[in-house]
Amino acid sequence: VETDAPVYFTFTFRVPTWAKLQSSMPVDSVSNGYAHITREWVTGEALEVNFESAPTVKDFKGQKYLTYGPLVYAKDIHGQRENIKSYALEGFHDYYCTPSTPYKERELMASGDVQQVKGENYPLLLVKTMQDGAVQTDTLIPYGKTTLRQTTFSQRQ
Structure with missing residues (x-):
């Protein structure tokens, strides 16, 4: 994240049906195939998401x-x-x-x-x-x- 000041928003991303989601930050909810993380973001923060399968x-x-x-x-x-x-x-x-x-x-x-x-x-x-x-x-x-x-x-x- 790069921003001049802290900013509050929801980051939403699709989770494939075949995947088990692992995120570096707590996920607030998953609905209709999408994960949502709502929080205040500041410069330098990064989100890492892994989709595991078997x-x-x-x-x-x-x-x-x-x-x-x-x-x-x-x-x-x-x-x-x-x-x-x-x-x-x-x-x-x-x-x-x-x-x-x-x-x-x-x-x-x-x-x-x-x-x-x-x-x-x-x-x-x-x-x-x-x-x-x-x-x-x-x-x-x-x-x-x-x-x-x-x-x-x-x-x-």
Whole structure:
């Protein structure tokens, strides 16, 4: 804050629905997705706001999907792409994409089986213990970084 004299006002900012709010100053109220801090402000004061999030399993019509903050995560399906049309503007093409190998849909066991890779914003790991005791991991990356993908998962009981 920079002001010639102390000034009293309400500072209002949006809190994303996916976030847990942490503020360096007490928040007076949160309503309709906005946080409000009303006080007298003087030059040199600063407000620090952090929005924390965690991997979250959500449900859509009986299928599960994972989010982390504002991002939706997906299982990347490695594939091959064939250029089927090129445009006059360099670098613009239409592709036909197919999986490199036959793809089997994965299941999601429970939210406790989602792990964040330490020190990175992504990927997330889906960790499953199979019936024979073997551990299988699937790497999930942000939806926008994939071409072929599985975004929803059946819930294994």
